[in-house]
Amino acid sequence: MGRYMQNEFLDISVGAIVDEELLKYKDILKEEISKHYDNPYCSSTDIGKVIYKQEIMDIIDRIR
Numbered sequence: 001m002g003r004y005m006q007n008e009f010l011d012i013s014v015g016a017i018v019d020e021e022l023l024k025y026k027d028i029l030k031e032e033i034s035k036h037y038d039n040p041y042c043s044s045t046d047i048g049k050v051i052y053k054q055e056i057m058d059i060i061d062r063i064r
Contacts, residue, residue, distance in 0.1 A: 025063070032059045 036042060036051060036059060043050040 028063050029059070032063065 033051065033056075036055060037049045043052075
């Protein structure tokens with residue numbers, strides 16, 4: 001028996017849709033974080049650029 005209904009095909013369909021949306025969301029997150037690092041005002045140290053917890057949360061909140 002499926003997780004959503006007693007229809008295995010629906011489980012597969014819903015799962016595929018969710019997986020696809022998660023991949024899109026991950027791509028958007030990666031793109032937004034890359035934009036942050038490309039910002040000339042992004043903090044940096046001897047070993048590289050820095051992103052702070054609040055900046056990560058702001059990036060996530062910006063995504064719609």
